[in-house]
Amino acid sequence: MDIESSSRRGSATAALVAGLLWIAGCASVPPLASSTAPPESFTDSASLAPYTLGPGDLLRVTVFGHAELAPPEFPLRIDPQGNLSLPLTGPIEIAGKSVVEAREQIEQALGTYLIDPAVGLSVEEYAARRAFVLGEVRKPGAYVLDRPITALQALSLAGGVGDGGDRDQVALLRVRDNELQVHIFNADTPGLDGLVVVEPDDLIFVRISKSGAFREQIIPVLQASTPIFGAITNLIVVSDALKN
Numbered sequence: 513m514d515i516e517s518s519s520r521r522g523s524a525t526a527a528l529v530a531g532l533l534w535i536a537g538c539a540s541v542p543p544l545a546s547s548t549a550p551p552e553s554f555t556d557s558a559s560l561a562p563y564t565l566g567p568g569d570l571l572r573v574t575v576f577g578h579a580e581l582a583p584p585e586f587p588l589r590i591d592p593q594g595n596l597s598l599p600l601t602g603p604i605e606i607a608g609k610s611v612v613e614a615r616e617q618i619e620q621a622l623g624t625y626l627i628d629p630a631v632g633l634s635v636e637e638y639a640a641r642r643a644f645v646l647g648e649v650r651k652p653g654a655y656v657l658d659r660p661i662t663a664l665q666a667l668s669l670a671g672g673v674g675d676g677g678d679r680d681q682v683a684l685l686r687v688r689d690n691e692l693q694v695h696i697f698n699a700d701t702p703g704l705d706g707l708v709v710v711e712p713d714d715l716i717f718v719r720i721s722k723s724g725a726f727r728e729q730i731i732p733v734l735q736a737s738t739p740i741f742g743a744i745t746n747l748i749v750v751s752d753a754l755k756n
Contacts, residue, residue: 567639647729657710
């Protein structure tokens with residue numbers, strides 16, 4: 513592939529991603545293909561970890577016997593501070609809790625005003641956690657993390673590696689404490705790096721095969737996609753891990 517052709521392809525990918533990010537960001541994660549499931553022991557341990565609630569999640573709350581306190585036809589959204597507000601209780605901090613823990617927290621708060629309150633709680637819309645799969649994949653975009661998934665499974669959600677993608681070196685990038693963490697795995701034989709559990713705001717990137725270094729390919733895509741990638745883009749620029 514010549515340089516001009518590669519450049520046109522990279523620009524087209526960036527434009528496509530920019531349009532897809534906001535669409536995919538609110539979509540629920542589709543069922544995982546069984547062929548991408550990790551070893552049984554890993555799947556079992558991951559599935560035991562419950563989804564924890566966060567700002568932006570939309571919840572349906574039912575206070576049995578007191579429908580006026582939380583009409584089920586009007587779901588409630590967790591505010592940016594991680595609180596859910598009910599008429600009697602005011603703000604209740606539930607971010608970081610599982611659905612079961614949040615329900616118990618709400619019942620405890622209502623217990624100040626009601627005798628043995630019973631609460632039903634379900635998630636209508638997951639908005640707090642999402643990860644991004646970009647580059648040479650079939651369905652680039654943002655994916656909501658409504659359950660624990662691995663890097664390989666996240667790649668599968670995006671349709672897998674595209675025809676021109678590098679299957680040998682798929683990168684999972686994560687920013688923690690202003691440091692860039694990099695996991696490189698093979699899409700066919702992922703090893704431990706491919707079984708890393710994806711965390712909110714993780715970025716999985718597949719570069720075009722035999723067409724330049726990670727750094728050269730990923731930065732234009734991130735810059736054209738969305739401002740939220742500013743921090744990770746700056747770290748990639750100075751990272752030795754992605755210079756090849």
